[in-house]
Amino acid sequence: MTGETVTAEELTDPEYWVRHVRRPVRFADAVRVLAGQGVTRFLEAGPDGTLTALAQGALDEPAEGTGATLSVPSLRKDKPEAVALLTAVAGLFAHGADVDWPAVVPRTGRVRPVDLPTYAFQRKTYWPTPAEGRHVRDVSGLGLSVTGHPLLGAALAPADSDGVVFTGVLSPRRHPWLRDHVVGGTVLFPGTGFLELVLRGADQVGCDRIDDLTIAVPLVLPDRGGVRIQVVVHGPDPSGSRAVSVFSRPDDTEDAPWTLHATGSVSSTFHTTADQRPTLAYDFAVWPPQDAVPEPMETAYERLTALGLAYGPVFQGLRAMWRRGEEIFAEVALPDAHDDLADRFGIHPALLDSALHAVLLALPGSDDTLRLPFSWTGVSLWASGARHLRVRFTGRGADTVALELADTTGGPVASVETLVLREAGPLAPQNAAARADALYQVDWIKAPTPLATPAEGPLPSVGHTLPDPGSDLADGDVFVRIE
Incomplete structure (x- = not known):
């Protein structure tokens, strides 16, 4: 008093x-x-x-x-x-x-004291353990740069362009948490993983926004061995935008063809500077969201398993979910064992994938339609290393949503203007590049366009007069009628 x-x-x-x-x-x-x-x-x-x-x-x-x-x-x-x-x-x-x-803690046969180091931990464990991405040796003598990223081991800046090529090897042995992402009985590299790869490549060249990213071919991981990946960030065009491509091929076959999995573009907006702090449309400091109705979570992952999404513990991060009209709110978290690994990602693919589970459960037809991420537009990462997320989804169409992500204090983490999900088709046991002697492959085929005889009847003048049917055409002349 x-x-x-x-x-x-x-x-x-x-x-x-x-x-x-x-x-x-x-x-x-x-x-x-x-x-x-x-x-x-x-x-x-x-x-x-x-x-x-x-x-x-x-x-x-x-x-x-x-x-x-x-x-x-x-x-x-x-x-x-x-x-x-x-x-x-x-x-x-x-x-x-x-x-x-x-x-x-009474001393028993299973519990005994262990001497600790005399220096500060500084978020590092005392006993050494293998860490993802740290098996990469010093490759500077080969003209490469070590990235420190868990999935991309090295980077090369070509001499004849202003781009960067990132390379790495993906395998369930080196990245055990990838085994927890099973779709249709197959270990599939998550769509959020492609987003993370491109975010890392964009950051390397000073870009802070993914304008668009489309996943053309899923990446199926083999049971044994791994796949080499390349993320190619091209030089800037006159507007400053850079094209990005993600490729893969089997790690054990040098002459195997490369498969193009995703394409997109990145740019720089410099919207994360101190004088222009990012803002989100929703105030995530108000949590749980007001007037939102909680969704039952007891059978959430059983419903996803019935669709063919057999997620392991790392990808079962959806903790809570709410609805408010057309809005969907979710709370997700990484397992404690992945706390240190999260610091090395822009945003951990398993954490972001867990956030998307709320959309998969909430969209119409969610109990009988398996959807996977297909394309992203307007992706901005405001803060890296998140372990817990508060997420808000708003509808943009039947299979399209916008995302806002914040940390547990309400601080901005990321935003996505549109995410389009597509119904998943059957997956091959291996991706197209898994075997050099495969009898099938993904390729672009030029489709011929037949030219029909011009229809009869008068046409408005467009600078040329259509010839009569059957008349000779000069070399290089092509006439098309479009109605």
Whole structure:
């Protein structure tokens, strides 16, 4: 009540408690006084972290002579009690508090203490583990540049153009999480993966927007071995736009033909600079969305499995879903084991693919029609490394939606002006480039256009007079009537 230390005699005086009820509580002053007396650790004993946030806010400008402080809640409404309490204890321990760990975690045959390093973790684990994309050796001696991207190992800038070629190898062995994306019984590279590849290529050449991207041929991953991929970002045209293409071929066959999987274009708008912060149409700080009706989630992935989408744990990130008129809202998250990997993606393909599950469940005919991403337009990535997303979909047609994505604070992550989904046809056991001696392949065939005899009857003058049927035509002359 006073913001100062209270004596035992004051607390036994009923008048003190009468004043305590009637007068404002000087909570911030009290926290600052404690900090000034050398208190550096605050533990909130209550059902949530409300006072923890207030205390930390009061200590953002510590009193003169005080050091760093820590405020932790013992319980959180969105976490199990044991997890929240142990997290608080661990935070206090990391801040220098003494903890009787044998009382917290009794030593048994399966539980034993392990010495930790004496340096700061800095978000890196102590024990070394294999990491995706880090098997690439130093290729600078070969004239290539290491990208650091989990799917694209190296990049080459051709001498005769202002473009860049990215290369990598995709395989379920090197990228185990890809095994969790099964469509029609086949491990299929997700459509959101193509988007991520192009986002990385665009960023390399200073572009921050995918104007359009169309997936022409799905990429089926083999059970054994892998496929080489190339992302070709061409030089800019007079408007500054760059064409992009994504190819693949089997990793174990040098003379196999390349298959063109996706084409598009990227450009630069410089809309992520500090003086022009991105804004989204919906305020994601209001969550869950007001007046939205929750959708049942108990059988969501059973419904998708019945359509032929047998997603594994990494791709089962849809946590909640709501409807409000024509709007669809969703909440998605990556498994904790992929937290570190998320930092190396612009947006993790499994996280974005999980967001699309809400659309697959909500579109008309969702229980009997399998749809896959076909084309994207107007894609902008505002922030990378997201692990949790709040998503809003708005309809643009029968199979077309617009997307807005934000983090858990409501900050913009990405936006998509239009995403077109198409009904999926039957998938071959392998993609067209999987075997050099395959009896089938995807190719462009020039279709002949037969020229019919000009129809009889008068035609308006268009600068030339149509010849009579059967008359000789000069070389190079072609006359067509269009009605």
